[in-house]
Amino acid sequence: MLAALTGLGLSTAAGLNAYIPLLVVGLLANLTDQVRLPQEFAWLADGWVLGIIGVLLLAEFVLDKVPVVDSVNDMIQTVVRPASGGVVFSATEAAARLDGSAWMSDHPWVGWVLGIGIALAVHLMKSAARPVVNATTAGVGAPVVSTVEDAGSLGISLVAIFLPVLVVVVVAGLALFAWRATRRMRRRRLAGPSPS
Secondary structure (H helix, E strand, O other), X not given: OHHHHXXXXXXXXXXXXXXXXXXXXXXXXXXXXXXXXXXXXXXXHOHHHHHHHHHHHHHHHHHOOOOOHHHHHHHHHHHHHHHHHHHXXXXXXXXXXXXXXXXXXXXXXXXXXXXHHHHHHHHHHHHHHHHHHHHHOOOOHHHHHHHHHHHHHHHHHHHHHHOHHHHHHHHHHHHHHHHHHHHHHHHHHHHOOOOO
């Protein structure tokens, strides 16, 4: 059960930022015993791979803070973030232990599908909200929201690994926030432009 929560949390984090959970998992697998990667994912702890992920994270960190560029980046990330979600869900053995039997191990694609689906859902919410933030704040909100998303991705990644029981609370909080934000945007749209 805890492994499934770890996979859920890391996939959620990947939906916000593809590279943070990959880097967290790779570094912890490389430097500690907290994360044990299956043999087929040992490459994730390799120094060269971690360096490449670090460079991609730096580029994402900068690009996602610039209005308009962030929307283009989100279009590109529509492939990258779900793929990252599939990798981290599967790499943390969450898929192998999800149902406590050998079925998940015999069908590794299920872990990939779960991770991809979770990350894609979070990514779609994020990429739908960003243009609204940019329009309503004249672009000033982009770096603030992006920084919050990056911090959220890091926080969720660490919670998923060190306190997986709290993942349910974090994901429920994120879902509640998304639901409230969606309702607020709908109300504003229905109210129309305010008189000047």
